[in-house]
Amino acid sequence: MKHKYLLGLFDDEEILLTATEKIRSAGYQMHEIYTPFPVHGLDKAMGLQDSRLHTFGFICGATGTLFALSMMSLIAAVDWPIIVGGKQFLAFPAYVPITFEVTVLFASIGMTVAMYLRCGFSVFTDTEVVDLRATDDRFVMAFCEKRYSEADDQNKIVDLLKQHGAVEIKERGLDNEIQPNLFVMDEDDHGHDHGHGHH
Amino acid sequence: MSHYYSSSVREPLITGSKSYHDITEDIAKNTEGTPGLKWIIALGISGFVALIGVLCIAWTIWKGIGVWGLNKTVGWAWDITNFVWWIGIGHAGTLISAILFLFRQKWRTGVNRAAEAMTIFAVICAGLFPLIHMGRIWDAMFIFPYPNSRGILWPNFISPLLWDVFAISTYFTVSLLFWYTGLLPDIATLRDRSKGMRRWIYDRLSFGWTGTAKQWQRFEDLSLVLAGLATPLVLSVHSIVSFDFATSVIPGWHTTIFPPYFVAGAIFSGFAMVLTLMLIARVIMGLEDYITIAHIESMNKVILLTGSIVGVAYITELVIAFYSGNIYEMYAFKNRALGPYWWSYWGMMSCNVIAPQFFWFRPLRRSIVVTFILSIFINIGMWFERFVIIVTSLHRDYIPSSWSYYSPTWVEVGIYVGTMGIFMTLFLIFCRTLPVVAIAEVKAILKTSGDQYMNEFAKVDEADYKVREQILAGGGSNVAGVAHDKDDE
Numbered sequence: 001m002k003h004k005y006l007l008g009l010f011d012d013e014e015i016l017l018t019a020t021e022k023i024r025s026a027g028y029q030m031h032e033i034y035t036p037f038p039v040h041g042l043d044k045a046m047g048l049q050d051s052r053l054h055t056f057g058f059i060c061g062a063t064g065t066l067f068a069l070s071m072m073s074l075i076a077a078v079d080w081p082i083i084v085g086g087k088q089f090l091a092f093p094a095y096v097p098i099t100f101e102v103t104v105l106f107a108s109i110g111m112t113v114a115m116y117l118r119c120g121f122s123v124f125t126d127t128e129v130v131d132l133r134a135t136d137d138r139f140v141m142a143f144c145e146k147r148y149s150e151a152d153d154q155n156k157i158v159d160l161l162k163q164h165g166a167v168e169i170k171e172r173g174l175d176n177e178i179q180p181n182l183f184v185m186d187e188d189d190h191g192h193d194h195g196h197g198h199h
Numbered sequence: 200m201s202h203y204y205s206s207s208v209r210e211p212l213i214t215g216s217k218s219y220h221d222i223t224e225d226i227a228k229n230t231e232g233t234p235g236l237k238w239i240i241a242l243g244i245s246g247f248v249a250l251i252g253v254l255c256i257a258w259t260i261w262k263g264i265g266v267w268g269l270n271k272t273v274g275w276a277w278d279i280t281n282f283v284w285w286i287g288i289g290h291a292g293t294l295i296s297a298i299l300f301l302f303r304q305k306w307r308t309g310v311n312r313a314a315e316a317m318t319i320f321a322v323i324c325a326g327l328f329p330l331i332h333m334g335r336i337w338d339a340m341f342i343f344p345y346p347n348s349r350g351i352l353w354p355n356f357i358s359p360l361l362w363d364v365f366a367i368s369t370y371f372t373v374s375l376l377f378w379y380t381g382l383l384p385d386i387a388t389l390r391d392r393s394k395g396m397r398r399w400i401y402d403r404l405s406f407g408w409t410g411t412a413k414q415w416q417r418f419e420d421l422s423l424v425l426a427g428l429a430t431p432l433v434l435s436v437h438s439i440v441s442f443d444f445a446t447s448v449i450p451g452w453h454t455t456i457f458p459p460y461f462v463a464g465a466i467f468s469g470f471a472m473v474l475t476l477m478l479i480a481r482v483i484m485g486l487e488d489y490i491t492i493a494h495i496e497s498m499n500k501v502i503l504l505t506g507s508i509v510g511v512a513y514i515t516e517l518v519i520a521f522y523s524g525n526i527y528e529m530y531a532f533k534n535r536a537l538g539p540y541w542w543s544y545w546g547m548m549s550c551n552v553i554a555p556q557f558f559w560f561r562p563l564r565r566s567i568v569v570t571f572i573l574s575i576f577i578n579i580g581m582w583f584e585r586f587v588i589i590v591t592s593l594h595r596d597y598i599p600s601s602w603s604y605y606s607p608t609w610v611e612v613g614i615y616v617g618t619m620g621i622f623m624t625l626f627l628i629f630c631r632t633l634p635v636v637a638i639a640e641v642k643a644i645l646k647t648s649g650d651q652y653m654n655e656f657a658k659v660d661e662a663d664y665k666v667r668e669q670i671l672a673g674g675g676s677n678v679a680g681v682a683h684d685k686d687d688e
Contacts, residue, residue: 013646036219036388037639038415046412051420061428072356075344084355094357097439101365104428108373111424112380115417121406126399127390135388135410137219181413 003177004145005031006154007130008161009138009168013039016139019164020045023141028157031144032178034134047183053118057111064106068099120179128176141166142178203646207657210493211650212306217488219642226634226641227389229484234631237483245623252617255610256331264334266610273593273605278332280585281615283440284468285325285622286367287461287581290433291469292318293374294501296381297429300422305648306497308640309490312385313480314473315378316633320625321472322371324618329363331614359442366439373432377425380418383408384639437465444588451531451592454519460512467505467551468581470498474574476626478567480635489636492565499564502577506555509584513552531592539604540591543583550580 010016017039023030024047033046043050076082077089087094115121134140143157161169217225259266269276292314299307330339342364344354354361387408390401408414438458445457474495481490520532535544554576563569595602629635646652 033412034410035412035415036223036410037384037642038419039412042412043416048412048416051416053417053420054424057424071344075353076356080351080353082355084357087357091357097359097362097435097442098356098365100431100435101362101369104432105369105372108376108425108428111421112376115380115421116406119407119414119417121408123403123406125407127387127402127405127407127409129391129409132391135384135391136223179411179413181411 003174005130005172005174005178006143006145006148006157007170007172008141008143008157008166009131009133009170010141010165011138011167012165013037013042013139015165016141017041017045019161019166020141022164023157023160026156026160028143028148028153028160029183030141031147032142032181034130034140034142036135036137036139039139049182049184053111053115056114057107060110061103061107063110064103065099067106068102069095072098128174130172130174130178138168144178145171203652204656204659205647205653207653207660209648209653210491211653212309212491212493212648213488213641213645214491214650215488216651217645217649219645222489222642222645223388223392223638225485225488226385226636226638227392229486229630229635230389230632231392238627238631242624242627245620245627248620249617249624250620251613252615252620255613255617256327258610259331259614260336264332266608268606268608268611270603270605272596272601272603273590275332275593276590276605277586277607277611277615278328279443280582280589281618282325282328282332283461283585283589284582285321285328285618286440287437287465287468288472289318289321289325289370289374289469290437290462290465291473292316292321292378293370293429293433294466294469295473296377297426297433300426301430304497305644306494308637308644309494310473310477310498310636311640312378312381312633312637313477313629313635314469315374315381316626316629316635317469317473317476317622318374319371319378320622320629321469322367322374323625324622326367326371327614327618329367359439359446362439363443366436370432370436373425373429377422377429380421380425381637381640382633384410384418385634385637388638389634434462437462449592450525450527451535451588453528454516456512456515456519460509460516463505463508463512464551464581464584467502467509467555468577470502470505471574471577471581474498474502474570475578478571478574480630484630484635486636489641492567495567495570496561496564499558499570502555502573503558503564506551506558506577510552513548527597530595534595535587535591538591538595540587540594543587543591547580547583547587550576551584554580 008019010019013035016033016035020030020033020042024045030046033042035042072095073090076091081089129135130142131138131140141161145154148154148157158169213222215221267276267278292311295307295314296311299311330336333339341349341352342354342361344356354364383406386401386405387410390398390405393401438461441457441461444452445454447453477490478495481487517532520528523529535541554573557569557573558564590605594605
């Protein structure tokens, strides 16, 4: 029980979205939000950086295209040319179907593997769940107590959570630290004393 | 007031005023507790049928392809018919989960999980046929291009049969990744409801999903790109299957209409299979609030559209055969309708062209009994279609002395029936172990498509309508102002 977190539980995604914006504009950065289903706009509201997964998917797909085209050309025209039905060895139009399939295959596998790795997914570790209802009907906002160690800060966060509709507020110690996120305005997030507005 | 809105002209997709917790309960309860007697009996029967299939496959491999009814003229028959039929059935899952995802069709959430599972099981059944049809299954790896000790013998990359290898294996892989990644949040839901050994297993399967904002962000990014990739993929798969025939010079096969005609047929038969199974499953598993009459009607509309495309394709083929002036082409089509296999041609015509036309009528489209009966007709009709294309085109070739009549042997029938057993066994296990409806996705549409919310939208619409009437009757404010008011709600 090393890592302590302050948890605010919500029961509605619209209340959660507003609360996220309001709490951040009051100068407090939540460490993580757990939701039972994707809430559109939540990543923006909590200041998460955009995912770059699709860019990686494009790179993988382009690799697949080049791989398929170059392999087929080299095999059929250079390594072992065989006359089939009098067709030419370098038959690009006939390479299109396989090139397309390999492009899709590379992009899909590459992106999926990248997502699983980046999310730290593993079949070998036991999952530590912040709240069992976070995959059912509760939206859990977690604040890192290491970051907001002063009692003053914690009281303010509790007040903000109450004010913006949290149905339950509690403290929890976790064995494992919650994976850190990259936020858009990370340099601004070092303390609440800046009090910057969130537009 | 909520910022969600959807027109009251639309039908609710979740009925029974469900809360988020109700959705979890209703769907997860099917995987919990002891399985009922009905399920055990069903699993026993389908497992037995699957066993028959496995034995027939083993017999084929042991004795060779000679145990089938194939002959010199008909070299492809039930094996490839079944292959194309199963692949086609898989296409509904990808259409629902990928194409309807891109079109933002909310009704897909009720049926996408089960349909995607059917895709995977159907492709497993389909993939068996090319493998056992090779005769020497132990040489199956020859079809993959890899550096080898056979004097570096490579496959022929300009052959449609090799394109098929790539298409089917890519299709299976991408469908599996899409389906499983979509399952992660729901497996995590099951994990958090269970204890002990059960929790341990679901914890392994959930890959440690916790539903953080970052996970969802990546999940949505991946879903969108996979849907974008799976959409052209699903069209390519059945196009390439049709190339197996269309790039040959056999009369009846050598037609340019094949790719779109095969794709439409695949979606047509896939939806029929989804309906056949889900009409039963929704009642047995108590999912009527999630797979509603509105879902069934939407699927019937897809069946009507694709069935009509298939009908147009049949007639186009026929017309073009005679318009072409090619005597072999003309004979092939005359032989289909009036030759020894006339029964399969007319079976296909009545099941695929006439049967779906009943869905022009709304009461029939919304009738469960009619939908169930027609879906079975369509399943049969689409099997006949592939049989007609393959066997009827082959059995009378250019030399009348080698004309023949093909009939299947018990081994071929056993393998076909066996694949149905394999499919049903996998589907029944899936129903008991994983959520049949995508829990997270249904929750995400609750506020726009749940009946309790839609009743509120209807009140907004009603008020809006009254204001509009006042304006039309000569009121003061402008229409743009009214539309603006609604946006604020």
